[in-house]
Amino acid sequence: MMAHIPVLLVLVPLLTALALPAVNWMMPRLTQIFLKSALLFNLALAVLAMRHVVTEGPWHYWLGNWAPPFGIEFVVDAMSGTVVLVTAGMAFVIALYARPFFKMDEAGLQARTLFYVLFTLMVTGVIGVAVAGDIFTLYVFIEIASISSYGLVAMGGRRAAFAAFRYLILGTVAATFYLLGTGLIFAMTGTLNMAQLSTLLPPMMGSPAILAALCFVMLGLGTKTAMVPLHAWLPDAHTYGPTPAIAFLATALLKAFAYGIYRFLYQVFGGHGQPVTAMALQILGWLAAAGILYGSVMAIAQKDFRRMLAYSTIAQISYIPLGIAIGTPAALAGAALQMISHSMSKGCLFMIKSGMHLKLHTTQISELRGMSVVMPFSSLALTISAFSMIGLPPTSGFFVKWQLVRGAAEAGFGWMMAVLVLSGLLNAVYFFRILENVFIRKPEPDVHSDQSHGPMTSAGPELPLPMLAAMMILAAGILAAGVGSGWLTEHIFSLISLAGGGL
Amino acid sequence: MTMAVFFSYVIFWLIALLYVSGFFGMMEHHHLVKKLMAMNLMQTAVILFFLVLGQKIGGVTPIAVPGLTDPDAYVNPLPQALMLTAIVVNLSTTGTALAFLIVIKKHWNTLDESEIMRRMDK
Numbered sequence: 001m002m003a004h005i006p007v008l009l010v011l012v013p014l015l016t017a018l019a020l021p022a023v024n025w026m027m028p029r030l031t032q033i034f035l036k037s038a039l040l041f042n043l044a045l046a047v048l049a050m051r052h053v054v055t056e057g058p059w060h061y062w063l064g065n066w067a068p069p070f071g072i073e074f075v076v077d078a079m080s081g082t083v084v085l086v087t088a089g090m091a092f093v094i095a096l097y098a099r100p101f102f103k104m105d106e107a108g109l110q111a112r113t114l115f116y117v118l119f120t121l122m123v124t125g126v127i128g129v130a131v132a133g134d135i136f137t138l139y140v141f142i143e144i145a146s147i148s149s150y151g152l153v154a155m156g157g158r159r160a161a162f163a164a165f166r167y168l169i170l171g172t173v174a175a176t177f178y179l180l181g182t183g184l185i186f187a188m189t190g191t192l193n194m195a196q197l198s199t200l201l202p203p204m205m206g207s208p209a210i211l212a213a214l215c216f217v218m219l220g221l222g223t224k225t226a227m228v229p230l231h232a233w234l235p236d237a238h239t240y241g242p243t244p245a246i247a248f249l250a251t252a253l254l255k256a257f258a259y260g261i262y263r264f265l266y267q268v269f270g271g272h273g274q275p276v277t278a279m280a281l282q283i284l285g286w287l288a289a290a291g292i293l294y295g296s297v298m299a300i301a302q303k304d305f306r307r308m309l310a311y312s313t314i315a316q317i318s319y320i321p322l323g324i325a326i327g328t329p330a331a332l333a334g335a336a337l338q339m340i341s342h343s344m345s346k347g348c349l350f351m352i353k354s355g356m357h358l359k360l361h362t363t364q365i366s367e368l369r370g371m372s373v374v375m376p377f378s379s380l381a382l383t384i385s386a387f388s389m390i391g392l393p394p395t396s397g398f399f400v401k402w403q404l405v406r407g408a409a410e411a412g413f414g415w416m417m418a419v420l421v422l423s424g425l426l427n428a429v430y431f432f433r434i435l436e437n438v439f440i441r442k443p444e445p446d447v448h449s450d451q452s453h454g455p456m457t458s459a460g461p462e463l464p465l466p467m468l469a470a471m472m473i474l475a476a477g478i479l480a481a482g483v484g485s486g487w488l489t490e491h492i493f494s495l496i497s498l499a500g501g502g503l
Numbered sequence: 504m505t506m507a508v509f510f511s512y513v514i515f516w517l518i519a520l521l522y523v524s525g526f527f528g529m530m531e532h533h534h535l536v537k538k539l540m541a542m543n544l545m546q547t548a549v550i551l552f553f554l555v556l557g558q559k560i561g562g563v564t565p566i567a568v569p570g571l572t573d574p575d576a577y578v579n580p581l582p583q584a585l586m587l588t589a590i591v592v593n594l595s596t597t598g599t600a601l602a603f604l605i606v607i608k609k610h611w612n613t614l615d616e617s618e619i620m621r622r623m624d625k
Contacts, residue, residue, distance in 0.1 A: 136585055136588075139589075140588060140592070143592045143595075143596070147592075147595055147596060147599055150599055150603075151599060154602075154603055154606065158606075158607075158610035158611065159623060161603050161606040161607050161610065162603075162607055162611070162619055162623065164603055165535060165600060165603040165604065165607060168596065168599060168600050168603065169529065169538055169539070169542055169600070172542055172545075172546070172596050173526070173529070173542065173545065175592075175596075176522075176545045176546055176548075176549050179549050179553075179589060180522075180549050180552065183549065183552050183553050183556060183582075186553075186556065186581075186582070187556050
């Protein structure tokens, strides 16, 4: 079994998704145990795969033992292993969190089963994107992940259905762009395997068809990653969708597409070694910087916590393309660490958002006064993840910025360092505003006569135990990834290959 | 116009026209069903593009014919296999989109995008 881990990583969530309705129908009591043990098993597989990568180098797995040009290849290396690990880990924590999220009546239970099926399908797609070794298999997994994410967003109610429709239209257009690029590459080279392409493409890089293919693929993946100016679908989808789904959408799904950008630019198109690709990387860097600033400024302008998180996602996700664009080993280590760091902190923030909704019945920032008294544990988790977003030590966010700034300095991109520092300040503006409301300001009794006094709280404990546990796991993870970032960089991120040549 | 010219140039322009008309149709129309149809046009154009890539004038269907061992005599089967998968993907996106449209129609009682956007801001 050990020899088949790369394919099992995809098969386990897929089979779980297919078996879940049957299990739920026959033995409703076992559904949760079945789901969580499957996801935990998958996480264990991801850890084993990562260990194999660290000890023995990149893992090339041929499906059915068919050699690459004819068969399908799965590849686990340091970067895709990181994505798989993040995905499997977030999937387990979110599954833990999601159980109390749905009501225990008939409709709630039905929605919960539907949610879990779509959710595990999305996990399948995201892990598939990470391990796919040829560009058409990558397309199929992108669409598996995307279609299930459209369905998940639509579960959030009437506004969500409309947001999901727009997301679907834009996402599908992005997918046709990607497929068109794939077609051009196939027409020029006659192969779809990434390893083969990386040797066949370099002599052809001057041809207009390959240039068009590069543009189409980047447009497709850029839209899916929600890079400025292709981010239009994200704020609505992330505001109206159901929280557990969005916690996964904003973290693992976006990371996988950002990883796709890395995969194409470095392992297919030859990285900084090719003039055309170097140009593409430079444009990517400018767009990522624009995204960081735009997302941060828009986040400051929001009054609603959940909409603020959506814009903050646009800013934070752009750190990964920025690291990819810089292209030094330090910068790529920063990008990989951001995949871990942002997944945990943004996942945690979305969970807290939903907790506020349950307990305080509001997500308006101005109405969060006195939250630290009512929800002490959530406020602690909020502080840790906000610190990570801003980039304060010892959270992992600090080390992300540190690595990126170091990379930018090595590569001589002074303006990128300025953008990174500025974005830290902007993040501080909007997160300290929330922390001020949560910790310092006292709830005002009955200022608006038509409003109820202070934060209207539900009776009972802070939040259901699984929700709190999930938040605490993530908060602890943020600190652990921060403290252990040196170890991660040394043992894992140093193995990330810059096949075509970094800077 | 000979068949060779048609299959090496003209058809690609026709496909590009289909693709671009889908793209602009999607931006132009406010009706959600028309948007969806324009999206389908784009998907179809990409499928045609792949199929034309594998096409050969006088090529044989890629199922082994007894006695015909020259691989050049057959149409390239790979794009066809790929597009079979892409058609399944198109089917599922269209199905999902239609399901959303039913929900949108039920909740908003209209399928006009600008109208829904206006009401959403309230």
